Amino acid sequence: MVASTQKLIRISAFVALLTGMAIPRSAVAQDVAVGQAEAVVLTVVSVTSSASLDFGDVLQGVPTSIANNNASAAIFEIAGETDAGVDLYLLLPQQMHLADNSDRMPIIFSSTDASIDTTGAGDPPGMAGGKGWQNVNPNSLPTAVTIGSAGTDLYLGGTTVPSPNQKAGAYAADVVLTVSYNGQ
Amino acid sequence: MVRKTAFTGLLVALALLATGPGVLAQEVANGPSTATVLTMITATASQNLNFGQIYGGTPKTMGYNQDDSSAIFTVTGQPSAGINLELFLPEYLSLANGSARMPVIFSTTDAAIDTTTVTPSTVGAGNGWINRNPHSLPAAVIGSGGTTKLYLGGKVVPSVDQKAGSYSGDIVLSVSYTGS
Numbered sequence: 001m002v003a004s005t006q007k008l009i010r011i012s013a014f015v016a017l018l019t020g021m022a023i024p025r026s027a028v029a030q031d032v033a034v035g036q037a038e039a040v041v042l043t044v045v046s047v048t049s050s051a052s053l054d055f056g057d058v059l060q061g062v063p064t065s066i067a068n069n070n071a072s073a074a075i076f077e078i079a080g081e082t083d084a085g086v087d088l089y090l091l092l093p094q095q096m097h098l099a100d101n102s103d104r105m106p107i108i109f110s111s112t113d114a115s116i117d118t119t120g121a122g123d124p125p126g127m128a129g130g131k132g133w134q135n136v137n138p139n140s141l142p143t144a145v146t147i148g149s150a151g152t153d154l155y156l157g158g159t160t161v162p163s164p165n166q167k168a169g170a171y172a173a174d175v176v177l178t179v180s181y182n183g184q
Numbered sequence: 185m186v187r188k189t190a191f192t193g194l195l196v197a198l199a200l201l202a203t204g205p206g207v208l209a210q211e212v213a214n215g216p217s218t219a220t221v222l223t224m225i226t227a228t229a230s231q232n233l234n235f236g237q238i239y240g241g242t243p244k245t246m247g248y249n250q251d252d253s254s255a256i257f258t259v260t261g262q263p264s265a266g267i268n269l270e271l272f273l274p275e276y277l278s279l280a281n282g283s284a285r286m287p288v289i290f291s292t293t294d295a296a297i298d299t300t301t302v303t304p305s306t307v308g309a310g311n312g313w314i315n316r317n318p319h320s321l322p323a324a325v326i327g328s329g330g331t332t333k334l335y336l337g338g339k340v341v342p343s344v345d346q347k348a349g350s351y352s353g354d355i356v357l358s359v360s361y362t363g364s
Contacts, residue, residue: 029222029225029360029361030225030358030359030360030361031225031226031227031259031358031359031360032227032356032357032358032359033227033228033229033257033356033357033359034229034354034355034356034357035229035230035231035232035233035255035257035354035355035356035357036229036232036233036352036353036354036355037232037233037234037235037255037274037277037288037338037340037352037353037355038232038233038234038235038277038350038351038352038353039234039235039236039237039238039244039277039286039340039350039351039352040236040237040238040349040350040351041237041238041239041240041286041342041346041347041348041349041351042237042238042239042240042348043348044240044345044348045239081237081348084237181237181239183237
């Protein structure tokens, strides 16, 4: 009986030993980590034509120019994510037309007929070099333009060249500005 | 007197019977019992999957091989031990206030497992597993240096009128030893 008891005690101790050794292994065999996917959606970029390039009354045979800092210059207002880089592209007409298309009049844009105002002032006469880009080529606008905190404006001038027998009437043409984020 | 003598003799006999088997009918042998406790396994999210700036209507893809933008999970444990990896991937990223969400997609080649701990941009087939399905990761191992890394890319698909703001979604990695 003593031997059986001893054997029982030995077996019990062995089982206890195995049990004790198993517990730590199962506690450290698994782990979980939580990370994230993240993205920032920028404010949608928008552009509005807020003022037309208005040559006013022109005389037959007399070219008429409007500078980009003239109160009659065209104004395009660009809005979107502040400090985001944008690409600007102007599609400029070569002629203006009567509404019935019965006559057309050439229009010219020189290499200094545009200015880009990053203060969003919407004030062509108040434009200065420190506010963005002044007197730049509207056919090849700068590439490092960003959206100012109050928006960015593009001012456009040009020259119309009526012929001596230019038909009287109201002439018009579209000036198209395309704006897109460039990721900068 | 006779009864007392007999009783005494019985007790002696019983005592002999109790001690006899212990001397003649058993034997003891000692054998070793061993176990190896493995290094604790840990998983850490070392870097988030960062899509950066997103434009409405323009999907953006981020590969797992972008050092600064891919998600990186670091797994440490017993060198060369077999491990199971399971990712729980979001279907959407959401604004903090929950007012808008944006789909996020993980393709069948958006994950890589690096057992030599190079970098996302330099990991190749010789460093572990590349171009793997994050929804069904292969059985892997802890690198010989005690570390294995998981790199993850993805794609976000903003709508044209996606609400502006910062979006996020949780990516959960569960790791466990396989015993192999």
